[in-house]
Amino acid sequence: MLEVANLEVVYNEVILVLRGLSIEVPDGQIVALLGANGAGKTTTTRAITGLLDVHEGKITKGTVTLAGERIENLEPSQIVRSGITQVMEGRRVFAELTVDENLVTGGITNTDRVSISEAHDRVMTMFPVLADRRTATAGYLSGGEQQMLAIGRALMSNPKLLILDEPSLGLAPKLVAQIRDTIVEINQSGTSVLLIEQNANMALSIADYGYIMETGKIVMDGEAAKLLKDEDVQEFYLGLHGDGGDRKSFREVKHYKRRKRWLS
Amino acid sequence: MSGLPLVLAANALDTFVQTLFKALALGSLYALLALGFVLIYKATQTINFAQGALALAGTWFLSIIFMDWEIPGRWIGGPGWVHWFIALLLAATATAVLGLIVERLTIRPMIGEPLFSMAVITLGLEVVIRVVAFDAVNTTPRILGIPWGAETFKIGGAMVAWSYIAAIGMAGVAFLGTWRFFKTRTGVAMRATAFDQEAALAQGINVGRVFAIAWAAGAALAAISGIFASMPPWGPAGLASRDGAFFAFRALPAVILGGLDSVVGALIGGLIIGFAEVFAGQYLASYTGVIGTGYQQVVPYVVMLVGLLVRPYGIFGTAEVRRV
Ligand SMILES: Nc1ncnc2c1ncn2[C@@H]1O[C@H](COP(=O)(O)OP(=O)(O)OP(=O)(O)O)[C@@H](O)[C@H]1O
Ligand SMILES: [Mg+2]
Numbered sequence: 001m002l003e004v005a006n007l008e009v010v011y012n013e014v015i016l017v018l019r020g021l022s023i024e025v026p027d028g029q030i031v032a033l034l035g036a037n038g039a040g041k042t043t044t045t046r047a048i049t050g051l052l053d054v055h056e057g058k059i060t061k062g063t064v065t066l067a068g069e070r071i072e073n074l075e076p077s078q079i080v081r082s083g084i085t086q087v088m089e090g091r092r093v094f095a096e097l098t099v100d101e102n103l104v105t106g107g108i109t110n111t112d113r114v115s116i117s118e119a120h121d122r123v124m125t126m127f128p129v130l131a132d133r134r135t136a137t138a139g140y141l142s143g144g145e146q147q148m149l150a151i152g153r154a155l156m157s158n159p160k161l162l163i164l165d166e167p168s169l170g171l172a173p174k175l176v177a178q179i180r181d182t183i184v185e186i187n188q189s190g191t192s193v194l195l196i197e198q199n200a201n202m203a204l205s206i207a208d209y210g211y212i213m214e215t216g217k218i219v220m221d222g223e224a225a226k227l228l229k230d231e232d233v234q235e236f237y238l239g240l241h242g243d244g245g246d247r248k249s250f251r252e253v254k255h256y257k258r259r260k261r262w263l264s
Numbered sequence: 265m266s267g268l269p270l271v272l273a274a275n276a277l278d279t280f281v282q283t284l285f286k287a288l289a290l291g292s293l294y295a296l297l298a299l300g301f302v303l304i305y306k307a308t309q310t311i312n313f314a315q316g317a318l319a320l321a322g323t324w325f326l327s328i329i330f331m332d333w334e335i336p337g338r339w340i341g342g343p344g345w346v347h348w349f350i351a352l353l354l355a356a357t358a359t360a361v362l363g364l365i366v367e368r369l370t371i372r373p374m375i376g377e378p379l380f381s382m383a384v385i386t387l388g389l390e391v392v393i394r395v396v397a398f399d400a401v402n403t404t405p406r407i408l409g410i411p412w413g414a415e416t417f418k419i420g421g422a423m424v425a426w427s428y429i430a431a432i433g434m435a436g437v438a439f440l441g442t443w444r445f446f447k448t449r450t451g452v453a454m455r456a457t458a459f460d461q462e463a464a465l466a467q468g469i470n471v472g473r474v475f476a477i478a479w480a481a482g483a484a485l486a487a488i489s490g491i492f493a494s495m496p497p498w499g500p501a502g503l504a505s506r507d508g509a510f511f512a513f514r515a516l517p518a519v520i521l522g523g524l525d526s527v528v529g530a531l532i533g534g535l536i537i538g539f540a541e542v543f544a545g546q547y548l549a550s551y552t553g554v555i556g557t558g559y560q561q562v563v564p565y566v567v568m569l570v571g572l573l574v575r576p577y578g579i580f581g582t583a584e585v586r587r588v
Contacts, residue, residue: 096455
């Protein structure tokens, strides 16, 4: 479905960030893209979704193809219409807008009333927390709720491919597990997923295939299950970033928070 | 009943009521003008210095449409004031189209360039539109055909100009309309764009279209406020004139006091400045020996400066400018 071939991206005409990156997201799969800080993961999403302009970035080589159509020169809105939506790094919900209004922006490319309300219903079912707070200002939601809103907002365009840029960042382990389940659910309903993560364990546990990138290039790729077992991967990624779903650490986080509240 | 309510009414209460309406009306005008600035600033982060010129163009359009072409009177019957309001809408629409053309030709190509350059471009536009429109206005006096002219009515002993009521009503309609618009899909897209342009792009919002709508709305508001500012007692005899255009800049203290990116700020800022100017003019008049004549004109700036000392980004302004 999505094919990124030999992509080269330069910022400000001088800073070369992607150096011949190639990845593929087959129809119906979850593909994980892993890499350390600064590897170029976010730059890759910008290149796919047409947001490089905003950052003075340019594709200088390579192609991005969706279902056989070249899309690297399209406007962001055309790319959303063609079926790719991303959940941006850092959630980026519209904090001054309500939950429902955020969802309206997500469905802005959709002009069919029925389809919009169906998408809205689906988001409400998927995230009951949001259903309770439809008129709440998004800025007042918790980090986890904001991440759910960001995902819900992206789903409003009924994407064929959903790109998530570090959705687990800054979330408590229990929430990470919830987001992970959500991604699986979205995928099972037929949406392909490109999951960008530093939390390799979480990503590989649900992905079909995985890519590992370093300084703008893919340095390793393979079946997710194989990558999970690979010694190098374990040492460099799994060891460093740990298991997000660990119960003990979650309780510790909660305990710490409660104590902090008591003390302050 | 004609003649303008001047400084003194029969008693203190009447004077107060008179001053109150005068202040509300001037505040409404400032708020209308401020709303035009704010809409464009919110969407594009540019202070549109061409608002004054667009205001002048708006008055000129009204005069052509209503007086010269007798639109819509040549087609339909009914009361004259209804005709006039229809012509007002047409003039505002014409100015909105002018705003769209201006945006497409000069602002759109500049997207991504430094904001300072954009502001300077609007200043250049101001000069160009103004020179053209001045010529048009100056060769023949441009009558606006305001239905109520300089007429007044009485509340108790207080004399109130119909222009005041019209300005207050117009501001009410404009702000209510803006508030309603912000709830529509397009309005939500505009607010989202104002908040985080990149995230708006990522949703598939056509940011260029949002800019265009903001410019059209801003230009229409400039036209409407320019026309109302040309009414007696503010403008001389209801003619399109330079004063209507310069008036736009008198609203800048209101915009800055309220906060450049806040619609509520435009309303409150406009009212505060209007009240300060009118009430200072009325009740400090006996101190002209100390503070000099013409001090009212300075009052808006004093209020703005004091306000900014307390709140540097305006009363309702956003501190950090969220831009990518
Ligand atoms: N607008 C920009 N201008 C110049 N350089 C940039 C820009 N954005 C990113 N970079 C550089 O490109 C490199 C890759 O950045 P990118 O944000 O794509 O990495 P990332 O893998 O998403 O990192 P993280 O895990 O921290 O989000 C970094 O070295 C970064 O400094
Ligand atoms: Mg990143």
